[in-house]
Amino acid sequence: MRPSRLLLASMLVLLASSAEARTLDDIKKNGKIVIATEGAFPPFNFFRGPVLTGFEVDLAEAMAKRMGVAIEWRALSFDALLAGLRQDRWDLVIASFGITEERSKAVTFTNPHYCSGGIVVSKDPAIRTPADLVGKTVAVQTGSTYLENVSKLTGLKEVKNFPKDTDCRSALVNGRVDAWVTDRFVAKAALASSASAGLRAGDFVFVERIACAVKQGNASLAQAVNEALAGLMADGTYEAISRKWMNEDIRCR
Structure with a gap:
């Protein structure tokens, strides 16, 4: 007997929800991290002509460089970003998401990259x-x-x-x-x-407090992002990027 469309849909949802997120080792073997953002929230993430830019874009590029990987960017509507993360459509989201109790039940947040x-x-x-x-x-x-x-x-x-x-x-x-x-x-x-x-x-x-998000439980990637961010904050890179876009250092105090 062929499964019904409803059953097939349910199976696909189950498979998507049970899929494993890529670990740091997986990402390093591939050489590329897939990062999603909105691209419509200046000066944090937005398009200048065809070019994706902004404070969070520059910061993500610097973190990825420190992690030794390239970035494949995805830009889409804000309210679809975390849902896509849970479905393993990308590895990380950086789009000015505030840390909330409700969101923390669905995704794992990294350390905050700014407070506002x-x-x-x-x-x-x-x-x-x-x-x-x-x-x-x-x-x-x-x-x-x-x-x-x-x-x-x-x-x-x-x-x-x-x-x-x-x-x-x-x-x-x-x-x-x-x-x-x-x-x-x-x-x-x-x-x-x-x-x-x-x-x-x-x-x-x-x-x-504003932070990046990874799939719930992806501890290796969250730790790598935290370490990269801490390194950028320690060596002056974070402050330079922050002052470029905000004319001030916007890290959490």
């Missing part, structure tokens, strides 16, 4: 704090900790979530929302690049 948080951005100087968001429409990115934390606030008129953080920014600039909650360094870059837009940075809504 979500801040209020608005064109209205009267909207600066989380309390000022009462009765307002706020833009946040789908699947992000910004959405998670803004959704906990009470009294908001509406929370509008968009696939890309740049869509949130456009919604604010075009007057479709009253405020945008995003990473403080993203806001800093947005204000610097679009002075005529009249955007203003406000206070923190929350603070978080």
Whole structure:
């Protein structure tokens, strides 16, 4: 008897979920690590023309070099990154994921490569704090900790979530929302690049640690990433990359 389509689908899901992640030795034998990012979150990861660039891209390239492997990059929507990691479609994700208890149940996080948080951005100087968001429409990115934390606030008129953080920014600039909650360094870059837009940075809504993610339990790869990151922080490479993109050292203190 032929298995039904539903049974076949279930078998494929089971096989995908039980697949073994590539260890550090596997990756070194292959000579290449597959890293996924979003490519739409400047200045951390974004496309400049056809070229993927940004703070996290430079940092990942430096870590891979220290590990002795090349990178095969994948860029796709933010909310698909961790799911693809669990299905072994790539080895590592670096896309400004904040470490949360819920995410830690699904993936293994490395040591944080920077600390930041979500801040209020608005064109209205009267909207600066989380309390000022009462009765307002706020833009946040789908699947992000910004959405998670803004959704906990009470009294908001509406929370509008968009696939890309740049869509949130456009919604604010075009007057479709009253405020945008995003990473403080993203806001800093947005204000610097679009002075005529009249955007203003406000206070923190929350603070978080940002890290790379590997498949749950892939200890050898997580340890290698941690060691590479520590080496870059010790030899000055991390600070140079950070100052290139942020004009400051953004490591966790």
